[in-house]
Amino acid sequence: MSDEMDSIEEARDIMISALAQSMVIYGVTPSVGRIYGVLYFSTEPMTLDQIKDQVAMSKGSVSNGMRELLETDMVTKVWKKGERKDHYVADKDYLRNFLTFFVNKIRQERNLIMKGTEQAQPKLEKILRESSDDQVRAEAENDLNLIKNSHQYFDWTTSLANAMESGEIFDFLPKPKKDKGETP
Structure with missing residues (x-):
């Protein structure tokens, strides 16, 4: 391999490492x-063996990593x-990846909290209706208000x-314009 190709591979390795580290921020x-970084810089679809x-x-x-990346699109x-083996390509649109990731996380968060609300709220409402202890009722009412405010x-x-x-x-935050010659 030529010195130039070695330099290209070195630059890719640096960027793949940076991508991997930045993705840790998002869990x-x-x-x-x-895995995503390797696919991102690949010019051809890759098999699991090639990625491995x-x-x-x-x-x-x-x-397992590929399954996670497929689930997040x-x-x-x-x-x-x-070819009989599956091949994979990375979606190279950072903005789309970001939006898809956060929409999924926002919906997951809401679903988890709403399930908790469905279980907790009736218990607190029952205590509020039936308890004769003012302190207990005040605690239940406070918790119910916190739940309602979270909505x-x-x-x-x-x-x-x-x-x-x-x-x-x-409409509020326009997409950045692509430079001429930039790949999508």
């Missing part, structure tokens, strides 16, 4: 980040004519997720 493991060799991980770990499985936050985040999903958010 993604460094190994999954490295690039990231020096077991095939099982690569397969950061990677797509593609068919390659004449404003979840309504707002749902509106944010909907605006992100529909693209309406770009």
